[in-house]
Amino acid sequence: MARPKTGQTPPISFRPPPQLLKDFDATIEEGRSRSDVLIELMHDRIAKKRRERPVGSEENTR
Secondary structure, eight states, rough: OOOOOOOOOOOOOOOHHHHHHHHHHSSOTTTHHHHHHHHHHHHHHHHHHHHHHHOOOOGOOO
């Protein structure tokens, strides 16, 4: 049976190596969460990849 909809995005988890997580946490400005920073980095990466695609590419139209 599926869980009821909560109106929130389901959580996603992963296990980075401990040193990577420690180094990442050291870069986060006070008052920001890991989640906020990771979402920002994901948006930046997607935008960068879109800019790298050649004009007229099928992938560019999605």
